[in-house]
Amino acid sequence: MSAETGARGRERVARAALSRLMEPSDWVGLALVAAAGPQDALRIATGVLAAGRRLQEDLAGLLGRRPENEPGRMLAEALERWAPRVKDLAPERDLATIARFGGTLVVPGDGLWPAALADLQLGAPLCLWVRGRAGDGIPLQEQAVALVGSRDSTGFGNAVTADLATGLVQRGCHVVSGGAYGIDAQAHRSALAAAGEGQGPATLAVMACGLDRYYPAGNEELLRAVAARGLLIAEVPLGSAPTRWRFLQRNRRIAALAGATVVVEARWRSGALNTAHHAAELGRPVGAVPGSVYSANSAGTHRLLRDGSAVCVTGAAGAAELAGPVDAARQDGAGRQEPPADHDGLGVEELLLLDALPVRQGVPVEKLAVVAGLPVQRVLAGLGRLELGALAVQDATGWRRGPRR
Known part of the structure; x- marks a missing residue:
């Protein structure tokens, strides 16, 4: 084993351990990794190595705190928070288990690591646990569109989502969603149905739990199909349970991995709106599908449109344009450019x-x-x-x- 391979292997093990030790978007933990590197960060987080004054000041600077205001207090609180999990760390076991599931761990610097996650800056994940067709690569940002919405979707919402997902896949785009009931499930299901052989992962399900469980249980068959023909992605290791915090942090990854986010249906207060807000903060375009003024499931999308936070999306072509330029050869969704009509451009x-x-x-x-x-x-x-x-x-x-x- 070369020195480079060994160093990469040690970093991989360290990031696997840190992902079990720290919750997603644990800002002190992320700052510690940024300041000290993953291997020393793990030693400090597990109490093997003490953090010096200079490192504590670097942490304060990364977190926007003034160094003279008790620079060690944040780290001390974090160490106390992480301590109960130290005894459960077994990163080599976790890596062996994900391999048995046909998956892998992707870390920054890997060829599979999505460059789009850099837009999250300090909030970028420590690593990604991946199952599915990872050999085809994680789609580029401009080739992916997130379709999100209500878990209690209506027939209208499901129909629109099916049309959008089908049209996007036919245009060579990939559909990103969260694997939940309702709009998420319809987006994954329709993307898989529209995908041809050899097209790569048509859909990505970004999960809030470990990839050894299919959550929600009612979507197990669908998520198994995504694992077989698409990609399942998580920020937390196997065995991790879904929690409200992990769902909220999952939304930022959905927004970051996609070139645009389209909210199909959302109530006035909806998790889908959280994803849209993350996308807007990242400078990603946001689209919203208008619905009936009598439908509570469209109150959130109308709110986005009213506030100017989103543009109106009524079809797959508009959704694809939000994510980035689409190859003209795929405009008609069948690999051929649609010929102009005789009357085009005539007076x-x-x-x-x-x-x-x-x-x-x-x-x-x-x-x-x-x-x-x-x-x-x-x-x-x-x-x-x-x-x-x-x-x-x-x-x-x-x-x-x-x-x-």
């Missing part, structure tokens, strides 16, 4: 002439003038423009439609 007189032109047998200019209701001079000028566009041709019998139709 009123050209349209009148185009409708008047016969398909097979040519006619003289005078007859076209009668059918189109235009003066002969205008007909001649219009025919010239249509001829340049291959929409009109002249032969011995007169003028007729061109080959472009």
Whole structure:
């Protein structure tokens, strides 16, 4: 084993241990890792190594605190908070277990590590536990759209989500959601149904618990399908239970991994709005689907639209545009660019002439003038423009439609 491989291996073990020791977005813990590095941070967090005055001042600076105001107090409180978990640390076992599940641990510096997470700055995850088609890579930010919404979704919300997810996958995008009931489940289900063989992970489920359990239990079959054909991603190690805090922190990862977040349905106070707010804070575009003014499940989306926090999204094309430029070759969702219609770019007189032109047998200019209701001079000028566009041709019998139709 080379020194580089050994160093990377030790960092991987340290980050695996830290992810069990610290809750997601434990700011003191994240600052400690940023200041001391993951291996020394683990030694300090487990009491093996003492933190010096300089490190404590660095922590205070990273956290926006003044160093002269008890720089060691925050760390002392954190050490007390972490102490009960130290005895349960077994990172090598955790790494072996995720491997048995067909998964892996992804850490900063790995080729699979999503560059988009850098936008979270100090709040970026220590590591990502991943199951599924990790060999295909975690999709780039501009190729992923988050679809989120109410757990108690309506028939309208489910139908819109199905259309959005299907259209996004057909356009080469990946659908990100949280694996929950309602809109999340519909987004994953429709993305899987629309994905073809060899397309890569069509959908990513960002989980709030360890990847050895499928939560919620009612979505077990769906989440197993995502693990087989997409990706399951968690910030916490195997064996971790879902908690309210972990759900809230999960939302920031959904927002960070996607180039845009679209809220399909949300009540006035909804977890989906939390995801939208994270996306806005990261500078990511936010979309919202308008619904019935009588539906409580659309009160949150209407609130986003009213406040100017989101743009109106009514279809997959609009959702894909929010995330980033879409390859023109995928605009029609089937790998082919949709051909322009004959009438694209034509003025009123050209349209009148185009409708008047016969398909097979040519006619003289005078007859076209009668059918189109235009003066002969205008007909001649219009025919010239249509001829340049291959929409009109002249032969011995007169003028007729061109080959472009």
